[in-house]
Amino acid sequence: MPRRKPTQSEDLFDVEEKIVEIDVQEEMEGAFLEYAYSVIYSRALPDARDGLKPVQRRILYAMHELGLRPDRGHVKCSRVVGEVMGKYHPHGDTAIYDAMVRMAQPFTMRLPLVDGHGNFGSLDDGPAASRYTEARMASAALLMTASLDEDTVDFVPNYDEQLTQPEVLPAAFPNLLVNGASGIAVGMATNMAPHNLVEVIGAARHLIANPGADLEALMRFVPGPDLPLGGRIVGLDGIREAYETGRGSFRTRATARIENVTPRRKGIVVTDLPYLVGPEKVIEKVKQLVQSKKLQGIADIIDLTDRTKGLHLVIEIKTGFNPEAVLEQLYKLTPMEESFGINNVALVDGQPRTLGLRQLLQVYVDFRTDVVRRRTAHRLGRKKDRLHLVEGLLIAVLDIDEVIQLIRAADDVATARTRLMQVFDLSEIQANHILDLQLRRLTKFSRLELEAERDDLRREIERLQILLDDPQQLLALVSEELAEVALRHGTPRRTVLLESDGASGMTSAAGAPAVRGGAAPLEVADDPCWVLLSSTGLLARAAADGELGTGGRRSKHDVLTSRVRATARGHVGLLTSAGRLVRLSVVELPSLPPTAGAPSLSGGAPLSAFVDLPPGEQALALCTLDPEGPGLALGTRQGVVKRVHPDYPGNKESFEVIALKEGDGVVGAVQLSTGEETLVFVTSDAQLLHFPASVVRAQGRAGGGMAGVKLSTGATVVGFSAVDPSAENVVVTVSGPPGAAPGTDAGSVKVTDMWAYPAKGRATGGVRCHRFLRGEAVLTLGWAGAAPPLAASANGVPVDLPETNDKRDGSGVPAQGPIAAVG
Template sequence: MRKSFIDYAMSVIVSRAIPDVRDGLKPVHRRIVYGMYESGLEPGERYRKSANTVGYVMGNYHPHGDSAIYEALVRLAQPGSSRYVMIDGHGNFGDLDNPPAAMRYTEARLAPIAMQVLSDIDAETVDMRGNFDDSRKEPIVLPSRVPMLLLNGSTGIAVGMATNIPPHNLTEVVDATIAKVDNPELTSKELMQWVKGPDFPSGGIIMGTEGIEEAYETGRGSIPVRGEATIEQIPGSPGRQTRMGIVVTSLPFTVGPEAFAKRVADLVRDEKLTGISDVNDETNRLGLRVVIELKRDAHPEVVLNNLYKFTQLQQSFPVNTLALVRIPGKGEQFRPATLPLADILDQFIVHRTEVVTRRTQYQLRKAQERAHILEGYLKALENMDKVIKIIRAAQATDEARQGLMKEFSLDELQANAILEMQLRRLTGLERGKIQAEYDELQKKIMDLKSILGNRQLVMDIIKKELIEVRDKFGDKRRTRIEGSGQLDLTSKDLTPNEPMAVFITTQNYVKRIPLDSFKRQKRNTRGVTGMKTRDEDDLQHFFTANMHDRLLVFTSGGQVYSLEVMDLPEGGRTARGLALVNLLPIGQDETVTAVIPVSEFRDDSYLVMVTRLAYIKKVQMSDFSNIRKNGIIAISLGDGDQLGWVRPSSGKSDVIIGTGDGMCIRYSEDELRPMGRTARGVRAITLREGDRIVGFDVTESNDDGSILVVTNDGFGKRVKLGEFRQQGRGGIGLIATKFKSAQSRLAALRVISKGDQIVIATANGIVVRQAVDEISSQGRMATGVRIQQIGEDDSVVSVSPFIEPTEVELPDGGDSGSDSAPE
């Protein structure tokens, strides 16, 4: 049983499923091509029924099922399956989505490039062997002029092994082969100067070169491939408006548009894909086109990324260049081998060297045989009278033959040729032609012997014939290579980059809410609930950020942690949220004192930090680009001190610091040199006894804009920046506001500009969104106007800017965190 199985396995490997590295064909394909050549179905000849060809191949060479032979013939004729079709089909040969018509209806003949694979097969260039019943001979391999294994690729499953070789561009492969002939030491990676990567008949985009390099250097790899898709305005039908849509114009290899469109429709029906209203396959003879119409509220980029993740629009092509290689010294015995690119070309060059050598030997033998006959003619013509006399005196042909051989030292071949010579060749003109032909043959014989004696001349012939094929059949690449080889889509790729409102309480509960949940309100309104808090738990931080931002979470102990906005739990306006300890390893004795949303970490951006005991320092933003899971040190703190505020800056800003007693200081950021993360910083402002810092912001070094000051009891105003002159770092500052009552304190301050919107939050979780233009602009000594109604046992804790969806990309790397009242 074991021996029988091994015999079966070897039969499948060698005779069915694995291609020969030399001509790139499996036995069934080789027999089809050779059978059609033998039947005279060359390019330009009349088409013949496919059933006739299948019957001829099955009856003479391939004793297997007719359906398998026809399926192989169809594959050689389908432009979607073969990069360079070897069979010119006439009729319905199907496509990737639809089967071909029955073989009794279709017709076929050889395509022009097939003649390059069969070139010189009649010149004894390859070995022949008996067919299955030994009634005729078939070629073991075809004398292909180009490496078809790379051009059309191959796929097949044997016993215990499989092959999957992608197609390539003829021009690139020929150029690489020529380079390999000139320099046999070229490596697979060096050959990528010419062979950029696979070139699929369906086009598409190969993502990056990493997979290509691995496949070419080892013979195995995975090449990420995407179809081509664009986001466009789709014209609506009569009575309908135009809408956004995704137009797919190419798909990965072996993926048909009908199957792709069906997959999309199934996912939409199962609610695994959202934002899609309709899918139409508009593919025709002009090319592939699948139109995916989007709903009005859909995010096209997100829908496209979901198509990449869940459909065949993106997939990997697993490469395994397994082919049959002849065993040296074992005649026509083969072994399967996984071959790098350089080895494939080496094997092909060895094959072509043998083909050219055998063809030259065949041509030399034929030339020598012809020259031998012509030598006999010339001897006879020089002694024509004697020849005629001998022939006339002979009683029989054999006697004449023997007489000529004896008289003129001829062999039997020459004597027979003279006896068969026509009388018209005895003229002087014919004699001249025979002499000229003989002289030409002598020159040809010398040239052929030179080729056989000089390997370089053989290499030159191989290159010359490669160039001829390239010039005749070469074309441009269809598959582009671009981008990164990383196909795994992250959560960001599948999530719209929408603005979110983020809430964090004093007990470190956190949640996010879509920002469009809050409508803009006028001043002196109570607002809507943004977060439901429990007893003894107040809202401490409120800010806006984009879904794709990363949050830098700074704690009172001077640590900083990293967290993605999309990782935050989303809840309704009355939901409490999730404990932050479930997301970050924050200690029980730590509280969140500042949160900075960051879209991009840049070397020319900075973070400015202020502590409760009025220390300040500036650190490069890029120092926080790689934060460990357990966090890193953001600032060193003295005894009893805590980190209170962090703001992003451009490095050329002015610092604005406000205190609970209503004092405010402004000075240039130039007074702060960049420090390391572990530094403590320098004195920011001098505080009066009992006073404390309640607000901190940065602004450009000019007097444009205003400072918004808000008190704990809901009063606020805008003050022109120009009223706060620049002072030296560490001073006591200027008065920013007067208070309505003795219990009033400054709760927050922000730098604002005309047209800005803000969101004010209270300790009990009440949120109001306002336009700053509706807030009165007053001097430093004014008390302001009521901008929010504050309930009993409640107070303002934070003021945060509202960012419109079109304003989420900030030049300083992100929106600043919220102002929060110190405890």
């Protein structure tokens, strides 16, 4: 009878050596530590160098390898997810797609890295499935992967060791600070807020130039987070603590204003919500509180959000309730005010560390310097290799007949190679290169072309070698490249920074005080203040403890183009290019914290938060509404000048102050302080005219003004200013090619002493103020004011101006960048 084969379980117990006794506690501890290590280093925490988690890095690398550049078409997200999962990230398609969606959401990332096409979700709803959406790399992602093939970073094996992937991306900008990060690991977590690219790069460049810079110096560049959808941050003490220790918190508050939603009912209009808070969450919470009788005074809440206006929640207030007190209750009880806890945990040299602002910047600067050094060394090696081949080709071209005869006479390739090396003293690489060339290609090489290429290679090799040998020049190159990134990709600050609740206390137009939690009203004292307007359209008010001076002052990355005195409970006027004056309530403007020297408008609010201007209409200047003052001076595109008598109506929110002819528009407006100022016109054909303001008779609002400057055919006014005749004033002129607009072409710039130009009578043609260079035909910008002048590009990046030119009709010097505004 055949013997029965034992089963697997019987065999296991029969063979004693297969039974291994282990300690359960030790096994659990070991398994847990391995799991914790994997979560911390391979999934949850970003690297402090490129600011990316492994899955994000692998997504960008896979898209880079697929060639999904911004100038090419979108592909299905499922294709990218499959590529990442199959080659680099074996953790499931859901985790990969979620990370990819986050990198494409403009309300999550301050500078999105993925350009999504389709439904990528909202603050309240999730995205569509990956098979329905498409994506490609955003322009910022190219900065993350630039020079990846130039040995700038180390590559490591993928999970199955069949492919390699970058350990870290080259990261041409400080992504960790700009886009922030969040993640929960085992025993630790990270939560970092987004920041403004221009501000972060400014701090990094300052640290490069001043390695010993302290936190106070860096915070002059980075005053606080800049959230993707704006909003307001209330209280800055927690931000400074986070920048110092790596841990802290701040409160984000919705941007809201009180308006008349119907002739008899007021309402609260919400245009920005705290970071990652959606309107559905707020609506649901408000309805819940109203139904439970915990929130009173609300008649209705309407969501008017659309793609044109963006977020627009209207909360109607019942008659008889104080809308300011209701708003404070909304801040207290709903997600309209949220707390954000900063926990700057990132991987540094493979170890999780809690980093402050200076440490984060230092880690990035050191990493970027190493990337540029390795890139320079790689390029140097390639140039040397090419030079070696060119020198060999030069030898071969000089004796081309002998080279051909030698190759023909050789029995095989090895013999030909050896004879080339012996006869012409070539290296093996040079000989192989000559042998690999087809004969028809070899005859195309001319001696002059090869010698020119050799000389260019030698110069480039010398330049690269100097960079490698001089650490200071290498750091200067890193700083220049960062400045270029800020210039191309920088955007103005969106989030308003407020020192305390008092600075953000909302009031109605009548100045009614707000009540917080039933406590005493939050009175805003009617103290004197300055109202400020920057070149990028930021508005703010600053305490009038010190004088601002007569000229513009630079903000963190901007210039002040207009400022007027007012009181905190008063009103000021905003003049537009359409000749319209819009009334603004000063108390609604954000209050800037007191600073040493000139104030910074980094805490200002965008103009769009207070007034809606039609397309094509631009804000020009601020003015007072004092009926006793000397009034306002205007200059138009067609050369009209007008002094407006300050008989402004007190019952209108906006009204015209000049009757413009068809096709005309206001190009400059100045609030006169004495009426004895000097008015200055600058025209597109480089003519400057100045005359006393006293020769211009004041007119009412319906007047059309009078002739200010005589224009030649085709010329227009590009600048109108008023200066104090007793002060030291300069004129700044910027020229460009035909049809150029301010801020679009660098062109040439000139700074000249104002009093170098003789005065002429009103309605005359003026004198030449700028001589055009080759390729230039028009002035794009003209400005006159107190020295020293300051300039900025269209996105607020500072542009340095040259020294004062003594020649009033001399030509300019090439500008360092496009100039859109001077203050």
